[in-house]
Amino acid sequence: MSHIVIIGAGIGGLPTAYELRHLLPKSHQITLISESESFTFIPSLPWVALGLKSLKQIQLNIPKLIQNKGIEWVLGKVTGLDPQAQQINVGNTMIKYDYLIIATGASLNFSNVSGLGPINGYTQSVCNPHHALLALMAWNQFLLSPGSLVVGAVPGTSCFGPAYEFALLADFQLRRLKLRSKVPITLITPEPYAGHLGIGGMANSRELVKKCLQEREIEIVENAAISRISPNTIFLEDNRQFPFQYSMLLPPFNGPDFVRSYPGLADDKGFLPVLPTYQHPQFESIYAVGVVVKINPPESTSIPVGVPKTGQMTEAMGMAVAHNIAVKLGEIKPVSMTPTLAAICMADFGDKGIIFLADPVLPESATGNRRKSVAYSGRWVSWCKTLFELFFLAKMRWGMAVPFFESWGLRALGLKLIKPINVSEKVETQEFTLKV
Template identity: 55%
Template structure:
């Protein structure tokens, strides 16, 4: 009997645990570890921060889900990992041995890189965690009573830009509807080389559609900007420019989980985990990783450093592939290994209109620099599709589904996206060579 441990119960970890439970015979144990007591649909936190949706609509209790879907639930924070002994330590729970480990922790927020950044002893807000969203909402309600300049954006090294655009544009709509827009100058400040880049260059129409919408809504955009500090009333840029604010929401750069950073050989200098195309760690064969916690290199050299986005959809695909491949390793299923294609679709809600960004795959072909397809399209239908997807995702989490076949079929039929592909089972030498390429 094997014990497969999944660390993290977010958009990657919980679907991975579900996939493992479906694929593995009952004699194997699937253990789910998280320092959070609820699953949270993180993309919905922007609506929470702007007081448009209660947090409870985006959360489900992990203890109840684990019991319903036959997972061994261990609440607590992982504090240490010994990959050679295959043992990890959980705060308040002692040590847990594993046969296979899937790390899907998401990332830690590097708020400390910029003085004054963040809600913990700083002056800005974020929408990266439920606690941050609730703090942002409280400050937003106070801001509406005494409005002033609004600054929204991202710090250097950030790889997640969609939520910043969504926050700025949805906030603009809220202010307009309340008759407060003329009192609130809005500035979007970003390390991106241009508005609509979102960490992925060369997406057709993305720049034009995004820039036009920001201009139409009267939002000033400052590109190629490096935030160096935040004062109580201003965001300070590397060129000395000060952007005064009464409210600021700045997305931070990410780093890997603390226990990863403290485990020799597990992650890079930032704590991101290198993986082979199968999501297996190149050094520790019993460890897999998926989602924001993995190492993906930004191929573009931009004037201000930025990261490569790892969308929720990419995270799901990585987690599904990792679960499948662990089941193959255990001999539970007779199948070829799966690899995620890293083809991404992002539905960005911008008030009464939205933009769908498609990059298939996110990383272009290294020889040609081309993708199979990449484009952006604008329409009010994007808002409705995003709302429908949120409802669908919460439903499938309740039901214990990972990335079911009908979801993959829908993405392929509607948008031409293939989330997973098989790699052939080959002789060991060939297989090792095929798996040695990094994502």
């Protein structure tokens, strides 16, 4: 019998636990560890922050979800990891593992810019449930005395979709409340251009994003580095200043502290290098899923930006990891898999939205191109995002990772989540190549 431990019960960890339980017989123990009892559908947090949806609507109780599903549950924070001894510490409890899957999601680096963040700074965030509720409280106060609204991201940010979504949803809400004329909106981004998204070359995303912002009379400040923030002013490195009454700025992401504290395990930001199997190159018992995976940007930019790891990419990583552990344990045919890193991102703007599709998320190294790269805009995108949220929450209730009909739907779009690994790829690490 083997013990597989999964740290994190979000969009990466929970579906991976379900897939492992589906692939492995009951003789293998699966333990899921999380700091919260709630599963949160993170992509919907901009709606929560603007009062369009309650947090309760996008959360599920994890202990109830996994009850009677053959998955053990530990509530707590991982404080230590010893890869040599293959053990972790959760508070005062030591847990041994045969395989460890790190799927913790993002650790938010608000210290990167003075004045950033809702706790020790002056800006709001939609990166976790607590921050979304704080953003909602601040938004309700803002509506009583509206003024300048500044939305965007600081250098090093890797997930830009929520910034565009928040700016355009705020515009939508303010128009409904007949307050838009009192609120000038500015979007500040470190991207070389709006719609770059940290990956560049995304079909017509540049034109679509810029058109949406201009139609809503939102000022765009591109290739901009925010250097510091005072209680009511954002300062750029080029000395430009932007006053605000309300600001939502996305921070850079880091890996978790327990990963960064072990020398040589991760890079200086806590991101883990992985093989195409999504195993760590030095510690074969450790796998990584989601934000904690180290992926290098496809191009250098004058202001640093990171590569996004979308929900679909994270799910694909989890499916590959579950499959590869089952192969290691001899429970399925010995064909290792790797995620395709195809990415679908839906951004809702209230009365319309944009869907981005990149397959793979980074251009293939051999050709310099993607197999597929499209962006579409329309009211139907808003409906699709709502339906996908409902579908994903339903999957988590059912205890299913990727139902067969979801796989069929992806195939109809010409997409796959995972694929077999070629022999030549087995020795390469994700840190140096994404040629899979």
